[in-house]
Amino acid sequence: MIDNINHWSEIDWKIINRNVKNLRGRIYKARSDGNFRKLRNLQRLMLKSVSNILYSIRYLSSNSGRNTPGIDGFVLDTPESRLKLFYEILDNGYCGLPLKPSRRIYIKELNKLRPISIPIIRDRAIQLMVKNALEPEWEVIFEKGSYGFRPSRSIDDAVSRIWLSLNREGCRKWVIDADIAKCFDSISHKYLLNLLENFPGKYIIEKWLKAGVITRNIWLDSDYEGIPQGASISPLLCNITLHGLEKENGVKYTSQGQVDQKGRSLIRFADDMILMCHTKDDAELGLQSLRHSLAIRGLNISEAKTRIINVTEGFDFLGFNFILMPKRHASYNKVINVSNDIIRVDKKMVTLYVKPSRKGIKNIKSRLKEVCRIYSSNLTVLFIKNMNEIIRGYAQSKWYWNSSKTFSHLDHYVFILCLRWAKRRHPNKNVSWLTKKYFMHLDNVIRNNDYNSKFIFKFHWFKIREYKYGKMDKNPDNKKDWKYFDELRLRRLRFRPFCLLLKLDRELSISQDGICPICNGYLFNGEILHLHHIIPKMEGGKFTFENLVYIHQFCHTKIHNKDQYFYYKTYLYNYKKTHHRYYNKNN
Numbered sequence: 001m002i003d004n005i006n007h008w009s010e011i012d013w014k015i016i017n018r019n020v021k022n023l024r025g026r027i028y029k030a031r032s033d034g035n036f037r038k039l040r041n042l043q044r045l046m047l048k049s050v051s052n053i054l055y056s057i058r059y060l061s062s063n064s065g066r067n068t069p070g071i072d073g074f075v076l077d078t079p080e081s082r083l084k085l086f087y088e089i090l091d092n093g094y095c096g097l098p099l100k101p102s103r104r105i106y107i108k109e110l111n112k113l114r115p116i117s118i119p120i121i122r123d124r125a126i127q128l129m130v131k132n133a134l135e136p137e138w139e140v141i142f143e144k145g146s147y148g149f150r151p152s153r154s155i156d157d158a159v160s161r162i163w164l165s166l167n168r169e170g171c172r173k174w175v176i177d178a179d180i181a182k183c184f185d186s187i188s189h190k191y192l193l194n195l196l197e198n199f200p201g202k203y204i205i206e207k208w209l210k211a212g213v214i215t216r217n218i219w220l221d222s223d224y225e226g227i228p229q230g231a232s233i234s235p236l237l238c239n240i241t242l243h244g245l246e247k248e249n250g251v252k253y254t255s256q257g258q259v260d261q262k263g264r265s266l267i268r269f270a271d272d273m274i275l276m277c278h279t280k281d282d283a284e285l286g287l288q289s290l291r292h293s294l295a296i297r298g299l300n301i302s303e304a305k306t307r308i309i310n311v312t313e314g315f316d317f318l319g320f321n322f323i324l325m326p327k328r329h330a331s332y333n334k335v336i337n338v339s340n341d342i343i344r345v346d347k348k349m350v351t352l353y354v355k356p357s358r359k360g361i362k363n364i365k366s367r368l369k370e371v372c373r374i375y376s377s378n379l380t381v382l383f384i385k386n387m388n389e390i391i392r393g394y395a396q397s398k399w400y401w402n403s404s405k406t407f408s409h410l411d412h413y414v415f416i417l418c419l420r421w422a423k424r425r426h427p428n429k430n431v432s433w434l435t436k437k438y439f440m441h442l443d444n445v446i447r448n449n450d451y452n453s454k455f456i457f458k459f460h461w462f463k464i465r466e467y468k469y470g471k472m473d474k475n476p477d478n479k480k481d482w483k484y485f486d487e488l489r490l491r492r493l494r495f496r497p498f499c500l501l502l503k504l505d506r507e508l509s510i511s512q513d514g515i516c517p518i519c520n521g522y523l524f525n526g527e528i529l530h531l532h533h534i535i536p537k538m539e540g541g542k543f544t545f546e547n548l549v550y551i552h553q554f555c556h557t558k559i560h561n562k563d564q565y566f567y568y569k570t571y572l573y574n575y576k577k578t579h580h581r582y583y584n585k586n587n
Contacts, residue, residue, distance in 0.1 A: 005083065005086070007079065007083070007561075008079035008080075008082050008083055008554075008557070009079065009557050009558045009560075009561040009564075010558075010561070011054060011558070013058070013518065013519030013520075013521070013554070013555065013558070014518075014519055014520050015051070016051045016054050016055050016058075016519075017055070017519055017520055017521050018520070019049065019051035019052075020049070020051050020052055020055045020132060023042065023045065023046050023049065023051075023052075023132075024046075024132060024135075024136045024477050025136070025477055025478070025479045025482075026042050027039060027042045027043060027046065027133065027136040027137055027477075028136040028137075028139060028140060028475070028477040028478055028479075029478075029479065030042055031136070031137045031140040031141075032140050032478075036198075039137060040198060040199075040200060043133040043134070043137070043199065043200050043201070044200045046129075046132055046133040047094050047129060047130065047133050047200060047201055048093070048094070050090065052129050052132055052133075053086055053089050053090060053125070053129060054086060055128075055132070056125045056126075056128035056129045056132070057076070057082050057085055057086055057125050058082075058554060059128055060076060060121070060124055060125050060128060060232070061076045061082055061554075062525075062526060062527035062528070062552075062553070062554070063526055065124070066121075068118055069103075069118075069120070069121065070100065070102065070103050070118050070119050070120030070121060070123070070124075071100055071101065071102075071103045071120060071214055072100065072120045072121075074120060074121050074122070075121065076121055079557075085121065085122060085125060088122065089122070089125065089126065089129075094126050094129055094130065094201070094204065095201075095203065095204045097122065097126075099123060099207050099208065099211050100119075100120050100123065100211065101211045101212045101213055101214050101219060102117035102118055102119045102211065102212075102213045102214070102228045102230065102231070103117070103118045103119075103213070103214055103215075104116070104117050104118075104213040104214060104215035104220070105118065105215075114229075115185070115229065116229050116230040117213045117228030117229055117230045117231065118230045119208075119211075119228070119230070119231050119232075123208070123231075124231065124232045125232075126204070127208070127231055127232040127233040128232045128233070130201040130204060130205065130233060131232060131233045131236055133199075133200070133201060134196075134199060134201065134233075134236065135151070135236055135477075136477045137199075138236070138239070138240055138243070139151065139475050139477050140475075141243070142239065142243060143243060143244075143245070143246045143247075143251075143266075143268075144246075144253075144257075144259075144472040144473070145161070145246055145251065145259075145265070145266045145267050145268055146239060146242075146243070146268050146269075147161070147267070147268065147269045148235065148238075148239065148268065148269035148270030148271075148272070149235035149236065149238075149239065149270055150239065151475070151476045151477065152470060152475075152476045152485060152488075153470070155269065155318050155319070155397070156400055156467050156469075157469060157470055158267055158269050158318060159318060159320055159354060159400075159401065160467060160469040161267055161469075161472075162267055162274070162317070162322060162354075163322075163352055163354055164469075165259070165265050165267075165276060166276070166311055166322065166324065166352045167351060167352040170261060171311075172264070172265060172276040172277055172278050172311075173278065173310055173311050173312070173324075174276070174277045174278065174279060174280050174282070174283040174308060174309070174310055174311075175274050175275070175276050175277075175283070175308070175309055175310075175311060175315050176274060176275040176276075176277070176283055176286055176287050176290065176306070176307075176308055177274055177305075177306065177307055177308075177309060177315050177316070177317065178273050178274065178275065178287070178290055178301055178306045179272070179301065179302040179305035179306050180271045180273075180294065180299050180300070180301060180302065181299075181300050181301065181302040183238065183270075183271035183299060184226065184227045184228070184229045184234065184238060184271070185225070185226045185227075185229075186225055186226065186298050186299050186300070187225060187226060187227050187237070187238065187241050187297060187298055187299065188225055188241075188297055188298030189206075189209050189210070189225060189226075191241065191296065191297050191298060192209075192227075192237060192240065192241050193205070193206055193209075195240055195241070195243075196240070205233070205237070208228075208231070208233075209222065209226075209227065210222060213228060225298055235270060238270055238271060239270065241297050242268065242270075242271070242297070244293075245266060245268065245273070245290075245293055246266050248289065248292075248293040249264060249266060249275060249286060249289050249290055249293060250263055250264045250286065250289065251263060251264050251265060251266050257472070257473050262278075264276060264277050264282070264286060267317075269318055272317065272318060274315070274317055275287075275290060280308065280310075283308045284308065287301075287306070287308065311323065311324040311352070312324045312325075316357040316358075316359060319356065319357055319359075319360040319397070319398075320354050320355065320356060320357055320360075320398075320401065321354070321355050321356070321357045321358070322352060322353075322354055323352070323353050323355075324350060324351075324352050324353075325350065325351070325352075325353050326350050353402050354401040354402055355401060355402045355403060355405070355406060356398050356401075356403055356406045361406060361409075361410070364390065364394050364410065365410075365413060367390055368387065368390060368391075368413070368414060368417060369417065371383065371386045371387055371390065372417055372418070372420075372421050374386075375421075376421065376424065380425065380454060381454055383421070384438075384454045384455070384456055387414070387418070387456055387457075388456065388457045391414070391456070391457045391458075391459060392457060392462075394410075394459075395407065395457075395459050395461075395462035396462060399462045399463065399464055399465060400464070400465060400466070400467035401464075402464075403464060404460070404464055406459075407459035407460045407462070408459075408460060410459045411458050411459050411460055414456065414458070414459070415439065418438060418439075418456055419431070419434060419435075422434040422437075422438055437455070438454075438455050438456050439455065439456060439458075440455045467492075468488060468491045468492045470485075470488055471484075486513075489513075489514050489522065490510075490513060490514065493509060493510055493513075493514045494510060507545060508545065508548060508549065508550055509523060509550060511545075511579050512549065512550060512579060516550070516551050516552050516555055517549060517551065517571075517572065517575050518551050518552070518555035518558060518559065518568070519552060519554075519555050521552065523550055523552075527552045527553060527554070528552070528553040529550055529551070529552060529553070530550070530551055530552070530553055530556040531548055531549075531550060532548070532549050532550070532551050532556055532559065532572070533547055533548065534547050534548070534549060534569065534572045534573050534576060535547055535569075535573075546576060546577075547576075549572055549575075549576060559572075
C-alpha cells in the first residue's frame with residue numbers, strides 16, 4: 001500500500017507523479033466543462049490524496065526552503081523527518097492540525113529591506129496540497145497576459161510576448177509602467193475569499209490569511225489584508241486576486257483568441273505589469289482605469305515608480321530594458337517625433353531591442369563584488385564556485401536577448417575584480433601566470449579535456465540563442481496539450497546545455513528526453529541532479545555515454561536501496577540500451 005511506507009526510499013515516484021498529474025488534468029477538464037459538482041468532488045479527492053501529500057513533501061524537500069525553519073525550528077533535512085511529516089499530515093488531514101503564525105525576516109534587495117514571512121514546514125506542505133487542488137481550476141480562466149508563477153510560463157515567455165506586441169506595423173507606442181505599492185501586504189482578504197466561492201479548502205486558506213506573523217517575538221495581526229510573502233500558495237493567491245485586470249482595462253480578444261491590435265494590451269508577471277496603448281491620451285485614461293481596478297482589490301499604484309513612456313525612450317520591465325531603435329545599418333531619422341502624441345516609425349529600418357537593464361547590471365556587479373569581499377581569505381575553491389554560480393545564473397537568464405555587449409562589459413569587470421583578488425592570493429606571481437591559471441580559454445579547456453581545473457567562467461561563453469516561445473492558449477494541465485508541451489520541452493532542451501563544458505551532459509539529457517527514468521518527472525524541475533553509473537566503477541563501469549544516466553537526488557537514493565539495487569541496475573541497463581539506439585537514430 002502507498003500509505004504503508006517504512007522508509008522514504010521505498011516510494012514509487014512514478015505512481016505518485018502519475019496520480020497527481022492525472023488528477024490535476026481531471027480537475028481542469030471538469031472546470032472547462034462547467035461541471036462544478038464534479039469539480040468540487042475532485043478537489044476534495046486531491047486534498048485527501050496520499051499521492052498529493054508525498055508529492056508536496058518531495059517538492060518542498062527539493063528546494064532551498066527545506067533548510068529554512070519556521071517558528072518551530074523543524075526542517076526536512078533527513079528521510080526520517082520527511083516520513084514523520086507524511087504520517088503527521090496523513091493522520092490528521094489537511095485541516096485537522098493547529099496553524100501557527102509565520103516567522104518574519106527581512107532580506108536585502110538592492111537598497112531596501114523586503115519582508116518575508118516563513119510558515120512552518122508542515123503548513124508549507126499543506127499549502128502545496130491545497131495549491132494542487134486550486135490551481136488547475138483557475139488555469140482554465142486565467143488571462144493569457146498573466147505569466148508570473150504559472151505552470152510552464154516564465155519571464156522569457158512574457159518578454160517574448162512584449163517583443164511580438166511592440167515589434168510590428170501599427171504597434172502600440174505608449175506604455176504604462178505600473179508598480180503596485182506593497183502588493184502582497186495590501187491585498188483585501190474579503191475580495192480574495194469571495195473569489196474562492198465554494199472551494200473545499202477555502203476555510204484553511206482563510207485561517208492562513210489570519211494567522212499573522214511573529215517578528216522580534218511580537219505577534220502582528222493580519223485580519224483584514226495582506227498575504228504573507230514566502231508561503232507556498234502566496235503567488236497563486238496573488239494571481240487570483242489580480243485576475244480580471246485585462247477585461248476591466250479594455251483588453252479585447254479576436255475570435256481566433258489573439259489580442260485585438262486596435263485596443264490595449266496588458267502583460268503581467270505576478271504584481272509587475274505594463275499596459276500598452278496606441279496614444280498618450282489613451283494611456284492616461286488607462287492609468288485612471290488601472291487605479292480604479294486595483295482600488296477594488298485593496299491595492300494602490302506607487303505614484304513615484306509609475307510612469308507613462310514612449311517605447312522610443314525605453315522602459316524597464318522584469319530586469320530587461322525595452323527600446324525601439326533604428327537597426328544598426330539604418331540612420332537615426334527613422335524614428336521621428338511629429339508631436340507629443342504621434343510617433344512616425346519606418347518599421348523596415350527599426351526594431352525593438354531587449355537588453356539587460358542598468359539596474360540589473362548594477363545588482364549583479366554588487367553581488368560579484370560581495371563574493372570577492374567574503375572570500376578574500378577563504379579557500380580558492382569556494383570563491384570560484386560562488387563566482388561561477390552567479391555568472392552562470394545571470395548569463396542563462398539573459399542569453400535569449402540582446403545581451404552580447406552587456407556580457408562583454410561584465411567579462412571585463414569580472415577580470416579586473418578577480419585579478420585583484422588573485423594578486424592578494426599570489427603576491428609573488430605575475431599577471432600572465434594569474435591569467436593562465438584562473439582565466440582559461442573555453443576552446444583550450446575542451447581540446448585538452450581539462451574539466452577538473454578550477455577557473456572562472458566568462459559571460460560570453462554563454463552564446464546568445466533563440467527562445468522557443470510557448471503558445472498562449474496551451475496549458476500543461478489540459479490532457480489535450482500534454483503532447484504539445486512534451487515537444488516544446490524537447491525543442492527547448494536542444495538549445496540548453498545542462499553543463500557549460502561537457503558535450504556529454506547535453507547528449508545525455510537529450511537522449512533521456514529531459515526525463516528522469518526513475519520517477520518520469522522533468523529533469524530540470526529545480527531538484528538536485530546526480531550522474532549515476534549504471535554499472536558501478538568498482539565493477540568495471542566506465543564514464544561513457546552507454547553507462548551514464550541523469551536522475552534526481554531522491555531517485556538516486558532509491559536506486560541504492562539494498563532491496564531494490566539489482567532491480568534498478570537491470571532496469572536502467574535496458575532503458576539506456578533502448579534510448580541509446582533512439583539517440584543515434586535521431587542525431
